[in-house]
Amino acid sequence: MAGNEDNTARVKKIIEDWVAAVRRRDINGILKHHASDIVMFDVPPPFQSLGLAEYQKTWELFFNCAGDPSAFSIQHVKVVAGDDVAFAVATMRCAGTKGSPGLLDFRLTVGLEKTKGEWTIVHEHHSVPAE
Amino acid sequence: MAGNEDNTARVKKIIEDWVAAVRRRDINGILKHHASDIVMFDVPPPFQSLGLAEYQKTWELFFNCAGDPSAFSIQHVKVVAGDDVAFAVATMRCAGTKGSPGLLDFRLTVGLEKTKGEWTIVHEHHSVPAE
Numbered sequence: 001m002a003g004n005e006d007n008t009a010r011v012k013k014i015i016e017d018w019v020a021a022v023r024r025r026d027i028n029g030i031l032k033h034h035a036s037d038i039v040m041f042d043v044p045p046p047f048q049s050l051g052l053a054e055y056q057k058t059w060e061l062f063f064n065c066a067g068d069p070s071a072f073s074i075q076h077v078k079v080v081a082g083d084d085v086a087f088a089v090a091t092m093r094c095a096g097t098k099g100s101p102g103l104l105d106f107r108l109t110v111g112l113e114k115t116k117g118e119w120t121i122v123h124e125h126h127s128v129p130a131e
Numbered sequence: 132m133a134g135n136e137d138n139t140a141r142v143k144k145i146i147e148d149w150v151a152a153v154r155r156r157d158i159n160g161i162l163k164h165h166a167s168d169i170v171m172f173d174v175p176p177p178f179q180s181l182g183l184a185e186y187q188k189t190w191e192l193f194f195n196c197a198g199d200p201s202a203f204s205i206q207h208v209k210v211v212a213g214d215d216v217a218f219a220v221a222t223m224r225c226a227g228t229k230g231s232p233g234l235l236d237f238r239l240t241v242g243l244e245k246t247k248g249e250w251t252i253v254h255e256h257h258s259v260p261a262e
Contacts, residue, residue, distance in 0.1 A: 039209075039220050041238040045260040048222065048238065078170075080244055080253065082216030087242045089170050089254050091179065107172040107179065109240045109256040111218045113211055122211065123220050125240040127258030129176040 007081035007119075011112055014119055015077065015088055022059075022072045030059055034121045035113070041125040043106055055124075067095030071103060084114040092126075104128065138212035138250075142243055145250055146208065146219055153190075153203045161190055165252045166244070172256040174237055186255075198226030202234060215245040223257075235259065 014033050021029025031052060040049040042058045044065075049058050063069065077090040090108040095101075111123035145164050152160025162183060171180040173189045175196075180189050194200065208221040221239040226232075242254035 041240070041258065043261050047236065047260055080216055080242060082213040085211055085213030085216045085218070087216070087218045087240075087254070089242065089256075105178065107256060107258075109172070109218075109242065109254065111211060111220065111240065111242075123218070123240065125220075125238060125256050125258065127172065127238075127256065128261050129178055130174050130259050131262065 004081055004083075007083065007086060007114075008079045011079045011081050011086045011088060011119055012077065014112070014121070015079075015090070015110060016074070018121070019072060019074055022062075023070050025063055025069055027056065027059060031056060033119065038121065039123045041127065043126045043128055065097050067097070067101065069095070071095040075105070081112075086112045086114075086119065088112075135212055135214075138214065138217060138245075139210045142210045142212050142217045142219060142250055143208065145243070145252070146210075146221070146241060147205070149252070150203060150205055153193075154201050156194055156200055158187065158190060162187060164250065169252060170254045172258065174257045174259055196228050198228070198232065200226070202226040206236070217243045217245075217250065219243075 036052050038055050040055045040058055049055055072094045075091040075093055077088055079088045088110040092106050092108045094104050096104045106126055106128050109125040110121055112119045113122050165183060167183050169186050171186045171189055180186055203225045206222040206224055208219055210219045219241040223237050223239045225235050227235045237257055237259050240256040241252055243250045244253050
């Protein structure tokens with residue numbers, strides 16, 4: 001369906017723009033398409049971050065602790081989009097921390113809803129396998 | 132919209148039935164609503180498991196390593212459902228491993244697509260925060 005292809009392309013573009021914003025440390029760009037009540041499950045603690053202010057804090061932690069943000073990149077992504085609900089499943093890469101340098105591969109799931117004609121990110125789940 | 136309420140209720144029921152199947156160690160019940168090309172990001176390694184056979188292996192590992200499966204439970208779940216795409220965001224609890232007993236809280240995201248009138252789980256992302 002053409003409609004779903006358009007939605008898939010639009011969601012993919014939003015995620016690519018978000019990655020680009022991370023790479024240039026642009027916090028306004030990172031938050032641009034996010035819901036006020038976003039639920040964030042991040043790689044480091046806390047267990048969850050609720051709402052946009054807590055979500056923003058996870059990026060302050062990331063920029064303080066992780067290495068070069070220009071390493072933040074999509075390795076593979078698949079978008080599943082309907083008319084008003086979508087999700088994306090991705091494998092990602094970023095720079096490690098000072099204590100654990102090198103590159104870090106992580107898993108990412110993003111959940112989105114379309115409201116008033118535009119897609120909004122309402123959920124992100126970032127993780128690495130537990131030791 | 133009544134249609135979306137029906138979809139939300141149906142997706143929630145599928146997840147509750149999947150939890151119930153885990154609790155009774157019923158592998159056929161666990162796999163009942165899963166796509167052949169499911170992408171699984173689990174708490175322990177590997178980084179990802181692709182397809183139903185690899186997904187099934189993650190449950191064999193779980194039943195071998197984790198404690199009492201009757202501790203497997205939903206703490207909180209929110210379903211976001213459209214007509215043919217849905218996802219669920221949940222906080223979960225299960226028994227820890229023999230090496231790390233007690234209860235383990237983990238995060239869960241589930242992605243679903245409706246095909247031929249029924250919802251299918253195409254993605255699961257289980258994790259705990261990294262140390």
